[in-house]
Amino acid sequence: MPLTLNSLAALSGRASEHVLREEVEETGLTPEAILEKLRERLSIMRDSVRRGLASDAPSVAGMVGRNAKTLWEAEDPLKDPLLKRVQAYAMAVNEENARMGRIVAAPTAGSAGTLPGALLGVADHLGIPEEELLMPLVLAAGVGKMIGRVIHIAGASGGCQAEIGSSAAMAAAAVTELLGGTPEACAHAAALALQNTLGLVCDPVGGFVEVPCVMRNGFYAVHAVSAASMALAGIRSVIPPDEVVLAMARIGRLLPLELKETGLGGLADTPTGRKLAEEALKKA
Secondary structure: OOOOHHHHHOOOOOHHHHHHHHHHHHHOOOHHHHHHHHHHHHHHHHHHHHHHHHOOOOOOOOOOOOHHHHHHHOOOOOOOHHHHHHHHHHHHHHHHHHOOOOOOOOOOOOOOOHHHHHHHHHHHHHOOOHHHHHHHHHHHHHHHHHHHOOOOOOHHHHOHHHHHHHHHHHHHHHHHHHOOOOHHHHHHHHHHHHHOOOOOOEOOHHHOOOOOHHHHHHHHHHHHHHHHHHHHOOOOOOOOHHHHHHHHHHHHHHOOHHHEOOOOOHHHHOHHHHHHHHHHHHHO
16 A cells, blocks of 8 residues: 555654655665655755855746845844744745746745755754755655645645645655654654645736745745654644645635636735736736
8 A cells, every 4th residue: 555644654763764665666766766866856956045045136027036035144133043044945946946947846846945945954054964865855755745646736726735735744744854753753744734734825926936935935944844843842733644635635625716826816816916917927
């Protein structure tokens, strides 16, 4: 039987090892080949963070493009370098996406910043070497795959909960494993992250993956780290992880079309949203 979050939670050892074993069985690739692919993707993630933090070039539609660099270079009134780092890293990736730069869809382009923001942000904050991020990245991919077996991971199918919720769950599990969490803790970190995105609509202004998408990745990268922190402390989701995924799928089916990536509802349908969309379409 394919792994699910519930079955993963019942296993011992490292959660990522079970995911890697399943991937080897399904694809016929060697563990080394799979890890090499993830090493390449990790390098792309890292590069997109670097480029995003250094650039203030406008996005295609001109609505974003300066936020990550602005945050990164600003004074930190909270004196919390982890919070600022995670937010800036995530936004940097999504602004690179909005500039048509090279990123890793994790699991989608619109939610590409959450996983690297959380995983790379925590690793850099703690001085953890890059090579130690590979197995947590394996787990993140596995969590995305488990969710994808239940619902299409796309804003058009289930609203932003299907995109940013999935990416937050992936990131939460990855950070939990990076910090020594058990498979049970990793599965519940994913569930805690996902359940607190339920009902989140997909409302991109003008249909561009810019507003509110860039800032949303910044917020949900922090959300993922919070879920990991809770799970590592022993907090568990009262609703079993697999049932959380099923609830998200059911909610996605109930959301009206206007709230599923059409740009016809939510923030996109505000007076300012409509005006920005008109201006952006002239530039694009």
